[in-house]
Amino acid sequence: MNKTIFITGASSGIGKETAKLFQSKGWNVIATMRKPEIETELTTLPNVQVTALDVLNANSIDKAVNEGIQKFGKIDVLLNNAGYGAYGPLESFSKEKIVRQFNTNVIGLLDVTRALLPHFRQNKSGVIINISSIGGKITFPLGALYHGTKFAVEGISESLSYEVEQFGGRVKIVEPGAIATDFGGRSLDFSNDETITEYQPLVAKMLSTIPAMYQNASPGNVVAQVIYEAATDGTHQLRYTAGEDAKAIIANRQQQNDAGFIGSMKTQFGL
Numbered sequence: 001m002n003k004t005i006f007i008t009g010a011s012s013g014i015g016k017e018t019a020k021l022f023q024s025k026g027w028n029v030i031a032t033m034r035k036p037e038i039e040t041e042l043t044t045l046p047n048v049q050v051t052a053l054d055v056l057n058a059n060s061i062d063k064a065v066n067e068g069i070q071k072f073g074k075i076d077v078l079l080n081n082a083g084y085g086a087y088g089p090l091e092s093f094s095k096e097k098i099v100r101q102f103n104t105n106v107i108g109l110l111d112v113t114r115a116l117l118p119h120f121r122q123n124k125s126g127v128i129i130n131i132s133s134i135g136g137k138i139t140f141p142l143g144a145l146y147h148g149t150k151f152a153v154e155g156i157s158e159s160l161s162y163e164v165e166q167f168g169g170r171v172k173i174v175e176p177g178a179i180a181t182d183f184g185g186r187s188l189d190f191s192n193d194e195t196i197t198e199y200q201p202l203v204a205k206m207l208s209t210i211p212a213m214y215q216n217a218s219p220g221n222v223v224a225q226v227i228y229e230a231a232t233d234g235t236h237q238l239r240y241t242a243g244e245d246a247k248a249i250i251a252n253r254q255q256q257n258d259a260g261f262i263g264s265m266k267t268q269f270g271l
Helices: 013-024 058-072 095-123 144-167 197-213 220-232 244-255 258-268
Strands: 004-007 028-033 048-052 077-080 085-087 127-131 170-176 188-190 239-242
Touching: 004 013, 004 058, 013 028, 013 220, 028 058, 048 058, 058 095, 077 095, 077 220, 085 095, 085 144, 095 127, 095 144, 127 144, 127 220, 144 170, 170 220, 170 244, 220 239, 239 244, 244 258
Parallel strands: 004 028, 004 077, 028 048, 077 127, 085 188, 127 170, 170 239
Antiparallel strands: none
8 A cells, every 4th residue: 555645835845846756656645735726736646635734724734634534544654844934133023923933833833743643643653754954953143033943843853752652653854954945035034124233234144145055055856855765764763964065064063062163154154
């Protein structure tokens, strides 16, 4: 019997590449997204169910999970991929935008996971793969909100691994570096208040540095391959780094103390 993966945020980028890769390997795919009506590629593939899911809407989560189980009988892997990055000086963000960032990247991930845990527990198996980031290990300037969510995903995932092992499940964390998706566009929410002059030199330096960071970005299918490995290797390995830049940055962070690493980041950004 074919195995089944349930993917959030499958309309583009890593989520879409992962859906295509798993389908090509003979898996059933439940590809969820906020606007399934505008999806044209995944809907043409056999064994792919394109379903509406908004991680901010508990009813849509339950509906998508139930439809997926009805269609394919069993879900073997959950990929929590939906998310975006809020960047900018903290003072420039409204409370509403702060809450939206954490609701999407953290609470949404928890809600989708909670919706599938009873199913995994019943089956005494199940792999939960959470998309973190090198931004869950290190920080860039102006990313207090985004990095806050990804550090949270790291802690949630590591602690949850003890729980799901009690019934034969596993948790995996995938940490990509820069990915050639639309993160710099649709998936980036940049806020700034130009009247707060103290932050403007930092904002200007960051905005001028971002394009260079994406010059060596890995394509989304590189991350999809790592997700496939995490889903199928049968090990209890917790963390998987995706992309050569990610491996280099995380290795660099592990070798330095806080002062050394932050000093090197300031140099990189000309601060």
